[in-house]
Amino acid sequence: MISHVLESTYQRYAAKRPVSKRLHMDARSVLPSGTTRSVLDFDPFPFTVASAAGCLLTDVDGHEYLDYLGDYSVGLAGHNPQAVRQAVAAVLDDGWSFGTVAAEEAEVARMLCERFDSLDLVRFTSSGTEANLVAISLALKWSGREKVLVFDGGYHGGFLSFSRGRPSLNVPVDAVLCDYNDLDSVRAAFDQWPEQIGCVLVEPMLGSGGRIQSVPGFLAGLRKICDEQGAVLVFDEVQTSRMSYGGAQGLLGVHPDLTTMGKYLGGGFGFGVVGGAERILLQIARGQQPSYDHSGTFNNNRFSVSASAAMLKSVLTRESLDALFQRGEQLRGQADAQLREYGFQATGWGSLIGIHPTDIPVARTSDLADADRRPIELLFHELLDRGIYTGKSGFVTLSLPQTPETDARFLEALESSLQVVARACR
Numbered sequence: 001m002i003s004h005v006l007e008s009t010y011q012r013y014a015a016k017r018p019v020s021k022r023l024h025m026d027a028r029s030v031l032p033s034g035t036t037r038s039v040l041d042f043d044p045f046p047f048t049v050a051s052a053a054g055c056l057l058t059d060v061d062g063h064e065y066l067d068y069l070g071d072y073s074v075g076l077a078g079h080n081p082q083a084v085r086q087a088v089a090a091v092l093d094d095g096w097s098f099g100t101v102a103a104e105e106a107e108v109a110r111m112l113c114e115r116f117d118s119l120d121l122v123r124f125t126s127s128g129t130e131a132n133l134v135a136i137s138l139a140l141k142w143s144g145r146e147k148v149l150v151f152d153g154g155y156h157g158g159f160l161s162f163s164r165g166r167p168s169l170n171v172p173v174d175a176v177l178c179d180y181n182d183l184d185s186v187r188a189a190f191d192q193w194p195e196q197i198g199c200v201l202v203e204p205m206l207g208s209g210g211r212i213q214s215v216p217g218f219l220a221g222l223r224k225i226c227d228e229q230g231a232v233l234v235f236d237e238v239q240t241s242r243m244s245y246g247g248a249q250g251l252l253g254v255h256p257d258l259t260t261m262g263k264y265l266g267g268g269f270g271f272g273v274v275g276g277a278e279r280i281l282l283q284i285a286r287g288q289q290p291s292y293d294h295s296g297t298f299n300n301n302r303f304s305v306s307a308s309a310a311m312l313k314s315v316l317t318r319e320s321l322d323a324l325f326q327r328g329e330q331l332r333g334q335a336d337a338q339l340r341e342y343g344f345q346a347t348g349w350g351s352l353i354g355i356h357p358t359d360i361p362v363a364r365t366s367d368l369a370d371a372d373r374r375p376i377e378l379l380f381h382e383l384l385d386r387g388i389y390t391g392k393s394g395f396v397t398l399s400l401p402q403t404p405e406t407d408a409r410f411l412e413a414l415e416s417s418l419q420v421v422a423r424a425c426r
């Protein structure tokens, strides 16, 4: 039954979006499946956006959507935030791509080091993926070891995705795969490869792997194991740094050796940050023994760094981040209550929410492996039909321009969409 309902949903979707459809068909002749990000590729085709403002998207066929995807957390400040516009306008006036340094670089670095206790020094990159590649390289050089311990469902970028049964274009990392929220599997890995694991790379909450929160004690346990075993602990806070002024680590009081960030921090421009303990970061300082080069033409892209300075100075205040976190906790609680009536649930933390078509407790990605994903796809389309844009896999990401009124509209749309999904699943 649900397959038939999905088929007619695709037809209805396509009929309402002739311009998006034509643009998509054109794009397919030059882009694999018509997009440049696999995560944006959904059936029957993604709609093309013409303009965006605040938390509103308008597509080329004239449909408006409340944006509850927030570009998978890039859009924390919403679309076209004033502070970023001004920073970008100033760059347009003064110039960019200097081939030397600009003053905002140290300014951004200083603001980050002040916020995050574990950061002594930072380096910029073009993306979160690159930040993680630098973090892994620094950790392995520092430890003199070769293996990287990662978790099933861990997503650290387009070339660093570690999920059993989900193939990806990974760089050849010598990865040891453990189960999230399972310290025993981590201890067993260190026992199996003594003095070979140089780096433990972990998200404080599994992001793309299902928005699954770490259980109390898991991250602190990793800290202890890394100290005992002489491995470098890396927190990938590309998504979770939004949890508080000092990131997830500030909220939980667990300090890694290295941290990576990106996404919203560049105000919508490509950006990544890797930072942490001076002793490890100094490996890329000139004149150290040994010393490694780390270059990247766009590491100090002036648009990204200036946008980041504006974000840190006037958008990402203690108050705004705390309020966003609280609103997220509240919305997740309300959504979860509705979802449970239909055998679904909402997982997540703060302003990052995942909707799943099962009510069994979820502590790791494999807990979701047997769930039929089609109800989530139908829910996504039903929400879209009601003018709410979420992630195709059930991801909901809050942004600052949303209000209690838009949240109420979201919950209302969720309820009526769930009724349709429940009927289709009978």
Ligand SMILES: Cc1ncc(COP(=O)(O)O)c(C=O)c1O
Residues within 6 Å of the ligand: 072, 126, 127, 128, 129, 130, 132, 155, 156, 157, 158, 203, 207, 208, 236, 237, 238, 239, 262, 263, 271, 272
């Ligand atoms: C936790 C995490 N790390 C790293 C990345 C990669 O960042 P980017 O897409 O900027 O390379 C992502 C992107 O989704 C992410 O969610």
